[in-house]
Amino acid sequence: MKHFSEISLTAERVVDAGEFLIRERGYNGFSYDDVAQIVGIKKPSIHHHFPTKSELALVIVQRYTHRFKESLLEIEKKFAKAPDRLLAYAGLFEKTYLMNRQLCVCGMLGAEASSLPENINHEVGRFFKVNIDWLLEIIQDGQRLGLLTTSVSPQDMAEMMLAALEGSMVVGRGMMTHIGPAKTAENLLKVLIATMTMPQV
Amino acid sequence: MKHFSEISLTAERVVDAGEFLIRERGYNGFSYDDVAQIVGIKKPSIHHHFPTKSELALVIVQRYTHRFKESLLEIEKKFAKAPDRLLAYAGLFEKTYLMNRQLCVCGMLGAEASSLPENINHEVGRFFKVNIDWLLEIIQDGQRLGLLTTSVSPQDMAEMMLAALEGSMVVGRGMMTHIGPAKTAENLLKVLIATMTMPQV
DNA sequence: GTCTATATCTTGATAGAC
């Protein structure tokens, strides 16, 4: 199977369409014909670029993770303090969520995990690990500088943050309120910003 | 369509199987044949009880929400303080999540919303509203008594809590770590428990 | 690379006998 960085222009449009459909309807909710209609070519042509659906999904997730990592580097360049970086991080999810409430590719695939090919699950796990690891570093840095509370371990805080963001999109889809990743991160940050902790009686 | 409280014994087993399959694979990930095999009758018999798939799903969500509300009342009886109630609340999700990482029915359907019949989405929205409303009351109570921080509005805190719990199951599915609703709630509570807030310099 | 044609299987759903 080809790496996502060396595929043709048409193949890239196929991946674009596939990513959109996964965000919108999930792996079990779209077909090769849906992809074909978006790209504007026939079904067998999609198979020419990606013989099986799982191969297509795999490339979609790999490219998604790769791009996400690039965005994380940009955030580190652009923002210095942990709270600002975390807000910008939430902005990555918010960006696509604002487009018709599109889910995170791996949020959707994570939910569907039990009915997905194992190689896809593995790749989704990698995405989450990349996220947790990055958050971990940012949070450790923030705690060291006294910008974030130390009442929760960096690992736990990272997991909590990711879970809250992924969940805000899922819940937001099912409701009419304005809940979403940006708002959720903003509120979460309010309680994660370091304060002199003196438990009440 | 019959109300879930007045269906036959067999129909109830169909709903049981359907709920399990939605939690496990999602609406787009199971078929009437899957249900039939679990219940131990043939496909047309399933149609006899629930003519269409969306009707079945609707009853599943309605019963799910009803049972969830009952559990919420039990929590209020059993626990007095807001933090304890919130931990018990997370326990409701943890209970099924421990069984092979089963998702919340509405967490799954919320993710799939864009490819679901509108009446199902409406019912899923109702479930989330029930949750937010209940959390809102508990949190308001906790804040009044000084048990929970007031640095976030009750509404925002309720949404954050629900999002974090739903998300923890989605992310937990895609990873090998022990992330899940109970652990997430525990950590979230650590930063939501009221403290004398004195912002650091 | 793209197409038409086709194979094969699964899906949600119905007809009608018991």
Place this chain on the structure above:
DNA sequence: GTCTATCAAGATATAGAC
């Protein structure tokens, strides 16, 4: 209520011409 038989549609996938 349950079954066998069947349907029409849609799914993933392949063969082979252009």
